[in-house]
Amino acid sequence: MAVFRGELTAPAGRFAIVASRFNSLVTEALLSGCRDSFQSHGVTEDRIDVAWAPGSFEIPLVARKLAETGRYAAIVCLGCVIKGETDHYDHVAGQAAAGVMQAGLATGTPVIFGVLTTDTVEQALNRCGLKAGNKGAEAATTAIEMADLMNRIAGVNTSYGARFA
Numbered sequence: 001m002a003v004f005r006g007e008l009t010a011p012a013g014r015f016a017i018v019a020s021r022f023n024s025l026v027t028e029a030l031l032s033g034c035r036d037s038f039q040s041h042g043v044t045e046d047r048i049d050v051a052w053a054p055g056s057f058e059i060p061l062v063a064r065k066l067a068e069t070g071r072y073a074a075i076v077c078l079g080c081v082i083k084g085e086t087d088h089y090d091h092v093a094g095q096a097a098a099g100v101m102q103a104g105l106a107t108g109t110p111v112i113f114g115v116l117t118t119d120t121v122e123q124a125l126n127r128c129g130l131k132a133g134n135k136g137a138e139a140a141t142t143a144i145e146m147a148d149l150m151n152r153i154a155g156v157n158t159s160y161g162a163r164f165a
């Protein structure tokens with residue numbers, strides 16, 4: 001019986017981060033946590049590319065375009081959707097989540113959902129570095145784990161370098 005389980009061992013190769021400019025106070029903090037987390041797990045800055053989308057609604061297309069290049073072991077999506085007085089939130093948050101999933105399924109590249117969806121600004125702040133940790137940092141470790149898992153399933157001996165080297 002084969003058991004495949006990704007580990008927090010960064011494979012060789014590049015990672016991309018898509019961040020949204022909307023609610024940038026929060027997304028800048030998510031991005032900072034994400035980059036720090038990548039670095040502390042051995043992914044140096046020169047192996048990380050960052051792309052900025054206008055809002056979370058646009059994140060999936062940017063992620064998919066990056067994934068289609070085949071250059072990345074995984075892609076992290078960072079955004080922040082905060083509930084307002086209309087149902088705009090539901091459309092943006094729902095489409096961002098569905099689109100991120102679709103980008104991964106369509107390309108075979110792990111695309112990680114690090115988009116905060118919260119009722120309040122306080123909840124968002126708590127999740128980008130205050131009381132509830134930093135979801136950008138968590139997204140980086142998920143990306144590393146998924147990249148390693150994909151390599152294991154594909155039969156790549158990670159100790160000799162990944163298929164993204």
Ligand code: INI
Nearest residue numbers: 020022054055056057079080081082092
């Ligand atoms: N985009 C966000 O990333 N977060 C939000 O909270 C948000 N709200 O509330 O409107 C938001 N809207 C912009 C949206 O992502 C698109 O950029 C816009 O609709 C143009 O397509």
